[in-house]
Amino acid sequence: MKGISPEFNTYPLNIQKHMSQLAMYCKFAHNRVIVKKGFSPDGCYIVLSGTLVEKTENKKKVRELWPGSNFGEEDLICGCNRRSTVLTRTNVELFCIHKQDYRQIFNMAEDVSNPKNLEVCKQDVVFQHFPMHRLVENPGIWTIVKYK
CATH class of the missing domain: 2.60.120.10 (Jelly Rolls)
Structure with missing residues (x-):
């Protein structure tokens, strides 16, 4: 491969x-x-x-x-x-x-789009000004994946 x-x-x-x-x-x-x-x-x-x-x-x-x-x-x-x-x-x-x-x-859980998972992102300075409420309102457009 x-x-x-x-x-x-x-x-x-x-x-x-x-x-x-x-x-x-x-x-x-x-x-x-x-x-x-x-x-x-x-x-x-x-x-x-x-x-x-x-x-x-x-x-x-x-x-x-x-x-x-x-x-x-x-x-x-x-x-x-x-x-x-x-x-x-x-x-x-x-x-x-x-x-x-x-x-x-990739250790993807079935509930990867659970809003509770966003708590990690909310604590990161990178996402300080990111509108997290938009992700909570649209759970199908984001996911958390252990990736590359």
């Missing part, structure tokens, strides 16, 4: 090992939908081989995904529905991490 994905290298070594233990290998033929806009996220992916395209409604241009690219992680972290559709352009091989495994790897 270290030779394929620069993104994978940004994780601490213990996270890399945990990801490798829980990941699945997936292989898809060309012209297949991997994730569909509007659906609940089921995992995140790193491209091992092949080419995919990511289409979003907001962007007229499509983004190409090559070996080493990753997708799906942002939707998984925020807990929102998929914001784009990803299709295979060629036969592809993917390194896949399921949603429950991702939560286990």
Whole structure:
């Protein structure tokens, strides 16, 4: 994985090992939908081989995904529905991490958007002038994650 994905290298070594233990290998033929806009996220992916395209409604241009690219992680972290559709352009091989495994790897609790968790941020000088009440009013737009 270290030779394929620069993104994978940004994780601490213990996270890399945990990801490798829980990941699945997936292989898809060309012209297949991997994730569909509007659906609940089921995992995140790193491209091992092949080419995919990511289409979003907001962007007229499509983004190409090559070996080493990753997708799906942002939707998984925020807990929102998929914001784009990803299709295979060629036969592809993917390194896949399921949603429950991702939560286990990064120690994400189910109540990560609990307003009680904001007490830590309120005590930090960085957030001194940040409108915390906006986060309390909108629990679905933020989360706390032990990350990279």
